[in-house]
Amino acid sequence: MKIKVCGLKDPENINAVAALGPDYVGFICYSLSPRFITGLPVDIAASLPSNIQKTGVFVNESAETIQSLIDTYRFDVIQLHGDESPEFSNSFKNKVSVFKAFGLDENFDFEQLNNYVNNVDYFLFDTKTKGYGGSGKTFDWAILDNYKLNVPFFLSGGISLDNLEEIKKINHPQFYGVDLNSRFETEPGVKDIEKLKQAFDIIKKQHITDEVRS
Numbered sequence: 001m002k003i004k005v006c007g008l009k010d011p012e013n014i015n016a017v018a019a020l021g022p023d024y025v026g027f028i029c030y031s032l033s034p035r036f037i038t039g040l041p042v043d044i045a046a047s048l049p050s051n052i053q054k055t056g057v058f059v060n061e062s063a064e065t066i067q068s069l070i071d072t073y074r075f076d077v078i079q080l081h082g083d084e085s086p087e088f089s090n091s092f093k094n095k096v097s098v099f100k101a102f103g104l105d106e107n108f109d110f111e112q113l114n115n116y117v118n119n120v121d122y123f124l125f126d127t128k129t130k131g132y133g134g135s136g137k138t139f140d141w142a143i144l145d146n147y148k149l150n151v152p153f154f155l156s157g158g159i160s161l162d163n164l165e166e167i168k169k170i171n172h173p174q175f176y177g178v179d180l181n182s183r184f185e186t187e188p189g190v191k192d193i194e195k196l197k198q199a200f201d202i203i204k205k206q207h208i209t210d211e212v213r214s
Contacts (some may be wrong), residue, residue, distance in 0.1 A: 001203050002177030004154060005196065006057065007035035009189035011044045017192050018048050020200055023177065025052055026079065029069055030059040034188035045073040053077050053097070060084065063091060070096060079124060090119035097121045099154065103128030104139045110146050117149055124179060127157030138163065144172055152176035159183060161195060164202045178203065 006026030010013045017025060027033040027045060045054050056075040058066055060082035070078065070092075077088035079099040080089055089098050100116055101124040102108070113123065125147075127139045136157035147153070150176045159167065167178065182188070184195045 001175075002154070003200060003203055004055065004177055004179045004183070005191060006055070006156075006179050007033075007185070007189055008036050008191065009040055011036055011041060013190050013193075014044055014048075017196065018033065018052055020193070020196055022052060022200075024077065026055040026057050026179070026181075027073065027075075028057045028189075029061065029066075030057065030081070032059075040073075042072055045075070050102045055079055055099070057081055063088070066092070067095075080120075081124075081126075081167050085104060086115045086119040089116065093119070093121070100126050101126055101156070104143060104157075106140060108143065108146075110148070113147075113149055113151075117151055120151065122176065123151055123153040124156055125153055126179075141167075141170055144170065144175075147172070147174065150174070151188050154179050161198055161202075164199060168202075 002023040004024035004026060005017050005022045007028055008025055025048065026161060027037045030036060048054060053076045054074060055077040056069055057079040058075060058081065066078060069075065075096060077090055077097040077099060079101055081101040084100065089100050092098050098120045099122045100120040104125050105128040107175050129137065129138045154177045155167065156176065156179035159178055160178055180196065180199060184191050184199065
C-alpha cells in the first residue's frame with residue numbers, strides 16, 4: 001500500500017512530512033485551492049529525498065504551464081484533476097508518471113475510463129464534489145467493485161484515522177495506494193504530523209501483515 005500525502009505548501013511542514021517516509025508528496029498547482037503552492041521556494045521540492053515521488057497537481061492547466069512547473073520543481077509525477085483528455089494525459093507519459101483523477105459518486109460510469117488505459121499510469125478516485133478535491137468527504141467505496149480495468153488506482157476523499165481500518169478491508173486487485181490530505185491538517189496546506197504518524201503506523205502494519213500472509 002503506497003502512501004501519498006497531498007496538499008503541502010509550508011517548507012518546515014514539508015520537511016517534517018518527508019521525514020515520515022511517504023512514497024509520494026503532492027503540491028497543488030491550482031490557484032483556486034487553499035493549498036496552492038504560491039510562494040513555495042523552488043528548492044524545497046527539488047531537495048526532497050529521491051525515493052519520495054514529487055507530484056504536481058493540476059486542474060485544466062495548459063501543457064506549457066505544466067511543463068514549466070515540472071522543470072521548475074522537478075516533479076516526478078503529475079496528477080491531472082480536471083477534464084484533461086486521454087491524449088493530453090498521454091503527452092506527458094514519456095516525461096513523468098501520470099495520475100488521472102476522477103470524482104466518484106453512486107452514478108459514476110466507469111466506462112469513461114476505457115480511453116485512458118495506456119494513456120495514464122494510475123487513476124485516483126476521489127469524492128465527486130462541485131470543486132476539484134480537498135473536500136474531506138468520502139464516497140461509497142462499494143462502487144469500486146465496478147472498476148474492472150487493469151490500471152492501478154489511489155483512493156482519495158475524506159480518508160482519516162476514523163476510517164483507515166475500513167479502508168484496509170477493501171479487497172481490490174488494483175488498489176495501489178491512499179491519498180492523505182484534508183483530514184490530516186491543522187489548517188489548509190499544513191499537515192498534522194502526529195496524525196500522519198498514526199496513519200503511517202496503521203497502513204504499514206497492514207502491509208507487514210499482508211507480506212507475512214503471502
